[in-house]
Amino acid sequence: MASPLEDLDELALRCRDDKARLYIGEAVASYRSGAFRSTIVACWIAVCFDVIEKLRELALGGDAEAERHVQELETTRRSGDVTRALKFERELLNLAKDKFELISPLEYIDLERLQADRNRCAHPSLTSDDQAYAPSAELARLHIHSAVTHLLQHPPAQGKYALDRLIKEVESEYFPTDGNEAKIAFASGPLKRPRESLVRNFIIVMLKGFLNEKPDYKRRMRISAALKATAHLQQKIFSTTLREKLPAMFRAISDNSLNVAIYFLRDIEDTWQYLEDDNRQRLERYVVGLPTRDYDDIDFLLKYQPLRTHALQRVNASTLDENVNALLFGLPAEACDRVITLYLTSPSFDEANERGKKIISLLGDFSPENIRRLLTKVNQHGQVRGSYQLASVIINLRHRMKNFSAQEFEELLINNGLEEFSVKEDDPF
Numbered sequence: 001m002a003s004p005l006e007d008l009d010e011l012a013l014r015c016r017d018d019k020a021r022l023y024i025g026e027a028v029a030s031y032r033s034g035a036f037r038s039t040i041v042a043c044w045i046a047v048c049f050d051v052i053e054k055l056r057e058l059a060l061g062g063d064a065e066a067e068r069h070v071q072e073l074e075t076t077r078r079s080g081d082v083t084r085a086l087k088f089e090r091e092l093l094n095l096a097k098d099k100f101e102l103i104s105p106l107e108y109i110d111l112e113r114l115q116a117d118r119n120r121c122a123h124p125s126l127t128s129d130d131q132a133y134a135p136s137a138e139l140a141r142l143h144i145h146s147a148v149t150h151l152l153q154h155p156p157a158q159g160k161y162a163l164d165r166l167i168k169e170v171e172s173e174y175f176p177t178d179g180n181e182a183k184i185a186f187a188s189g190p191l192k193r194p195r196e197s198l199v200r201n202f203i204i205v206m207l208k209g210f211l212n213e214k215p216d217y218k219r220r221m222r223i224s225a226a227l228k229a230t231a232h233l234q235q236k237i238f239s240t241t242l243r244e245k246l247p248a249m250f251r252a253i254s255d256n257s258l259n260v261a262i263y264f265l266r267d268i269e270d271t272w273q274y275l276e277d278d279n280r281q282r283l284e285r286y287v288v289g290l291p292t293r294d295y296d297d298i299d300f301l302l303k304y305q306p307l308r309t310h311a312l313q314r315v316n317a318s319t320l321d322e323n324v325n326a327l328l329f330g331l332p333a334e335a336c337d338r339v340i341t342l343y344l345t346s347p348s349f350d351e352a353n354e355r356g357k358k359i360i361s362l363l364g365d366f367s368p369e370n371i372r373r374l375l376t377k378v379n380q381h382g383q384v385r386g387s388y389q390l391a392s393v394i395i396n397l398r399h400r401m402k403n404f405s406a407q408e409f410e411e412l413l414i415n416n417g418l419e420e421f422s423v424k425e426d427d428p429f
Contacts, residue, residue, distance in 0.1 A: 008032075008144060014153035020050040024152065027144055036140040037121040037133070043143045044118035047111060047151060048089060051096050054156035058100065065099060096151070101160055104197070107150040114143045155190055162190035166202050170226045177221035179228030186229050199237045203230060204245055211249050211260055224267040231268075242274040250279045258286045259294045265304065266297075272306045283307065290314045296326045302334055324358050331365040340374050344381045356389030363393070364400040371397065371404055372412065379417040394421045 008028045015021035023046035030038035052073065058066035076084045093111055096102040103111060120133040155162075169175055169185065176182045190198060209215060210223045231238040253261055261283060265271060272280070287301055287310040295318065301311035315334050320342045323335050331339070343359055346352035366374070374397075379385055398409060413422040 008141070011144060011148045014148055015046070015050070016153065016155065017050050017053045019053065020046040020152045022046075023049065024144065024148060027140075027147075031137070031140050031144065034137075036135045036137060039140040040114065040117050040121045040135055040143050043140075043147045044114055047114065047147050048092060050152050051092055051102065054096075054100070054102060057156040058161075069095070100156075101162075102154070102156065103150055104195070107146075110146040111150060114146060117143065154195065155192060162194070162198050163201050163205070166190055166226075167205060170206070170222050171219075173218075175222045175225070177218070177225050179225050179232070182225035182229035183232055186226075186233060191230065191233050194234070196237055199230065199234045200241050203227070203238060203241045206230070207242075207245060207249055210264055211253055214257065214260065220263065220267070227268050239274075242271060246271065246274045247276040247279050250275060250282075255286075258283070259297060261286075262294075262297050262301070266300050280306070284310045287311055288313050292322055295322045298326060298335060299330070299332045302332050320355055320358055324361060331362055333367040333370060336362065336366050336370045337373070340370060340377075344374075344377055344384055346381070346383045346387075349383055349387050352384045352387035353389040356384075356387060356393050360393060360396045363397045364402065366397065366401060368404050371401055371409070375409075375412040375418065376416055391421060394418070398423070 008031065012021060012024045012028055015024055023042045027039045027042035027046065030036070030042060055066045055069050055073075059070045073088065075081075076088065093103070093108055093115060097105065097108045117135060117139065121135065166186075166189070169189070176185055186192075191202075206223050206227050210220060210227070215223060227238075250261055275283075284307065287307050290298065290301075290311075295314075298311060298315060298318075301307050302315070304311070312334060315338050318335065318338055320339060323331060323339050326335070339359055339362055343352070343355045346355050378390070384390060394413070398406075401409065410422045413419060
């Protein structure tokens with residue numbers, strides 16, 4: 001059975017800063033030799049160096065407050081002011097917690113205990129005259145673990161600072177709109193080794209931006225890429241957050257904005273699983289009664305298995321104009337089949353001519369099955385068969401059809417009583 005204790009060497013390797021890693025390595029070596037006081041002192045030194053390096057990184061990134069503290073440190077170092085240096089060390093954890101949110105309040109408690117134990121180990125005046133402070137092996141090991149997992153392994157930006165940085169990055173016009181490229185953008189930032197709270201808050205902000213703020217197309221694509229990248233980098237936290245938050249966010253979407261929910265399901269894959277029964281039922285009813293303004297989403301809905309049956313119901317109730325106006329991205333075969341039904345059931349010659357004119361723009365989307373159905377059935381419907389527009393429909397279909405044999409096309413015409421529209425081999429048309 002594997003030990004539940006984390007390997008100390010692996011903990012040391014997690015440290016981001018070389019100086020902190022050096023002192024944690026020294027702490028581990030001291031722990032293994034039984035020098036537990038030295039272990040705790042080395043842990044605290046590693047924490048101090050790590051916070052200082054994080055302040056320098058933040059200062060380089062343009063943080064004015066971090067720059068001020070770095071300058072104070074440099075002044076203290078040049079002047080050799082021990083009193084000022086000790087004051088900085090005493091306030092180090094408060095600085096990390098309150099001003100820069102490098103640690104949480106709970107993590108602060110653990111590291112404050114490390115600081116107190118370090119003082120007991122390093123200052124004889126804090127212990128009794130007749131007995132030196134002797135920390136246990138378990139306490140020394142705990143301090144190594146706390147130092148690394150609470151602080152040393154994390155990048156300098158955490159908490160609100162990191163969240164603001166991530167949001168600002170996504171809002172930039174130059175942020176990728178592709179999920180794989182977004183992973184590269186996030187790989188070396190705050191999401192590399194983040195705290196769970198940071199990931200969770202970032203996901204929630206992105207979800208709100210997508211679902212509640214009606215972003216324009218480019219912004220929506222950036223948010224989608226950010227969510228996809230986060231799902232890849234922090235899969236467990238992403239799944240947990242969506243399971244907890246997504247149902248309530250979907251309920252908050254107004255009826256007039258439900259198309260945003262469809263965009264979300266399309267852009268962020270495998271998210272249907274996080275919805276609850278009432279969410280799913282509402283979306284199913286929306287798709288069955290899909291507003292005309294949203295009918296151009298029907299192609300995706302027909303391919304989206306959880307909503308396919310309801311999308312088919314909507315297609316079978318669609319009008320010819322709805323299908324013509326949805327042509328921008330091409331018409332799916334199911335919608336083309338509906339167009340054929342509407343054409344073949346024209347109630348008069350005039351209506352057959354009008355519908356014939358309209359479907360010409362759709363003929364390039366007809367599948368081989370659509371073509372066979374049209375040519376096989378047209379002679380059975382007198383209003384269409386007798387309309388003068390039928391010739392134009394057949395001519396355009398002949399020139400615009402895809403993946404269909406010209407020979408089979410002519411044979412279908414002849415075999416279904418439409419021989420006057422067929423083309424002989426020597427015919428110039």
